[in-house]
Amino acid sequence: MMKSDIELTNQIDAYLRGELTESELIDFENQRIKDPAFDIKIVEHQNLVNHLSDYANRLRLTSEMNVIHESLDIFALKNEVAPDAHIVKRLWKKYRINTAIAASVALIAVSGTLLSTGFFSKSISTNVSLLRREINSIKKSQNALIKNINDKPSKGPVNPGQFGGTGFALSSNGYVVTNYHVVQGADSVYVQNSNGEAFKAKMIYIDPAYDLAVLQITDPAFKDLNVLPYSFKKSASDVGEDVFTIGFPRDDQVYGKGYVSSKNGYAGDTVAYQVSIPVNPGNSGGPLLDNRGNVIGIINGKQTMVDGAAFAIKSTYLLKSIEAIPQDSLDKKLILSKRNTLSGLSRKDQFKKLEPFIYMVKVY
Amino acid sequence: MKKEIKSSVPADSEIILGILNDSKEILNRLYVTYFPMVLQFVLNNNGNEDDAKDVFQESVIVLYNKVKSGNFELNSKLKTFIYSVCRRLWLKRLNAQSRTIRNIEDYSEFIPVEDDLERHEEKDRQFEVMELALSQLGEPCKTIIEDYYMQNKSMQEICEKFGYTNSDNAKTQKYKCLQRLKKLFFSPK
Numbered sequence: 001m002m003k004s005d006i007e008l009t010n011q012i013d014a015y016l017r018g019e020l021t022e023s024e025l026i027d028f029e030n031q032r033i034k035d036p037a038f039d040i041k042i043v044e045h046q047n048l049v050n051h052l053s054d055y056a057n058r059l060r061l062t063s064e065m066n067v068i069h070e071s072l073d074i075f076a077l078k079n080e081v082a083p084d085a086h087i088v089k090r091l092w093k094k095y096r097i098n099t100a101i102a103a104s105v106a107l108i109a110v111s112g113t114l115l116s117t118g119f120f121s122k123s124i125s126t127n128v129s130l131l132r133r134e135i136n137s138i139k140k141s142q143n144a145l146i147k148n149i150n151d152k153p154s155k156g157p158v159n160p161g162q163f164g165g166t167g168f169a170l171s172s173n174g175y176v177v178t179n180y181h182v183v184q185g186a187d188s189v190y191v192q193n194s195n196g197e198a199f200k201a202k203m204i205y206i207d208p209a210y211d212l213a214v215l216q217i218t219d220p221a222f223k224d225l226n227v228l229p230y231s232f233k234k235s236a237s238d239v240g241e242d243v244f245t246i247g248f249p250r251d252d253q254v255y256g257k258g259y260v261s262s263k264n265g266y267a268g269d270t271v272a273y274q275v276s277i278p279v280n281p282g283n284s285g286g287p288l289l290d291n292r293g294n295v296i297g298i299i300n301g302k303q304t305m306v307d308g309a310a311f312a313i314k315s316t317y318l319l320k321s322i323e324a325i326p327q328d329s330l331d332k333k334l335i336l337s338k339r340n341t342l343s344g345l346s347r348k349d350q351f352k353k354l355e356p357f358i359y360m361v362k363v364y
Numbered sequence: 365m366k367k368e369i370k371s372s373v374p375a376d377s378e379i380i381l382g383i384l385n386d387s388k389e390i391l392n393r394l395y396v397t398y399f400p401m402v403l404q405f406v407l408n409n410n411g412n413e414d415d416a417k418d419v420f421q422e423s424v425i426v427l428y429n430k431v432k433s434g435n436f437e438l439n440s441k442l443k444t445f446i447y448s449v450c451r452r453l454w455l456k457r458l459n460a461q462s463r464t465i466r467n468i469e470d471y472s473e474f475i476p477v478e479d480d481l482e483r484h485e486e487k488d489r490q491f492e493v494m495e496l497a498l499s500q501l502g503e504p505c506k507t508i509i510e511d512y513y514m515q516n517k518s519m520q521e522i523c524e525k526f527g528y529t530n531s532d533n534a535k536t537q538k539y540k541c542l543q544r545l546k547k548l549f550f551s552p553k
């Protein structure tokens with residue numbers, strides 16, 4: 001039975017769709033059995049049609065699912081099943097093993113280091129407690145030279161200040177330096193010059209590590225000073241150098257003279273010199289000057305039970321501390337004097353020149 | 365911490381029957397019931413909701429093919445099957461993007477589904493080849509093939525649609541188109 005390919009294709013399609021009449025179907029089936037070549041054509045055709053219907057089914061299924069998906073409230077679902085609530089918890093879950101390993105490594109490293117440096121051995125422990133006792137003894141033996149003004153028998157005008165110390169001008173426009181321990185915890189601070197004029201001042205900078213405080217005179221009655229006669233020494237001074245200081249252990253300026261007796265302060269404190277000079281409560285914050293009138297330090301304490309062992313913060317630390325003051329936080333520029341007009345003068349003249357620049361600091 | 369997702373779960377046998385009958389109602393219930401589980405899994409394992417959608421829809425296609433090919437045996441819960449397929453698909457995809465995941469957060473038991481996925485991959489490939497072949501077929505062949513073989517329209521309808529006066533012309537055209545498709549599909553360049 002010869003049929004054109006077109007006819008055949010139509011017949012197969014009709015067969016696959018079940019559109020053949022009963023007699024046609026019987027003929028068709030018979031031919032498939034009789035003629036293998038005919039059968040192969042049908043199988044090939046059917047194969048392609050199956051692929052097409054698979055393709056169609058998948059497209060339909062996907063589009064149906066997309067319709068369903070659109071109808072879902074994905075946001076609400078997300079909240080319902082949201083990743084175990086907390087991101088921290090998730091991270092913890094995810095990285096707990098890493099964390100545990102890191103922690104163990106750290107623990108081993110730390111204990112290993114401590115073991116190898118002998119932290120756990122007894123001798124070191126003894127040293128540590130010794131050191132603590134040393135610190136306590138520093139506290140005991142080094143008392144700051146704050147004069148308790150109330151302790152004094154009041155003579156003349158009553159000084160209402162609670163504590164006092166000494167301070168000196170850093171610049172002619174009203175910046176004054178003193179010890180931090182002098183103004184520590186102050187409600188208000190006044191500075192009083194050698195003429196007995198008191199000006200209100202405020203703390204603009206403190207440096208407890210070096211026991212330094214910078215004040216600014218804010219009183220409208222204050223008029224700018226003349227050019228400062230002293231400069232600040234940038235290098236360290238030698239042991240044996242003659243020095244002097246001016247301070248307010250009482251209501252008048254008192255001059256004191258001595259020498260640098262050690263390049264370090266108490267218990268090797270490199271911030272300070274040890275100075276052999278008579279100082280008393282109230283001298284704290286006073287300038288320590290050398291013969292040429294350079295400020296080499298600031299008196300800040302003395303050792304009790306030991307004669308002639310006072311301490312002064314080195315001027316290098318004062319300069320360091322002043323450098324650390326953010327300049328843009330200041331109303332007026334703080335320019336340190338670099339000129340020295342005291343050099344070569346006799347001590348009497350030096351004292352006279354210095355007098356207006358040294359203040360009693362009164363703390364309330 | 366693992367939340368159970370509760371909703372009225374259709375019986376597995378009900379779903380199988382629905383798939384065989386192309387029931388939209390069952391597809392809807394299947395989707396609503398099991399999508400949240402997959403969403404939860406994907407969200408908790410480095411993915412977003414679009415990833416979840418892709419993976420879940422693919423798993424439904426796998427399920428449909430499996431059920432329709434007649435070799436679906438209810439030896440595991442339907443839920444477990446879907447979860448396992450999605451899990452496998454998602455981990456594969458993560459791997460392909462070289463996004464590794466250390467600890468997989470699981471929300472259900474799972475079974476090996478490698479065989480099913482192998483079959484699926486083959487089908488997937490054929491799907492893509494067919495898609496390409498159809499796109500290369502050109503008009504009017506593409507529409508004739510789609511209308512007749514995919515939408516199951518009668519030759520009568522196709523004649524009217526394309527304005528063929530003679531049904532023999534339409535038959536000739538269909539024959540030519542099918543020959544072209546056969547060539548494109550079985551021996552793609």
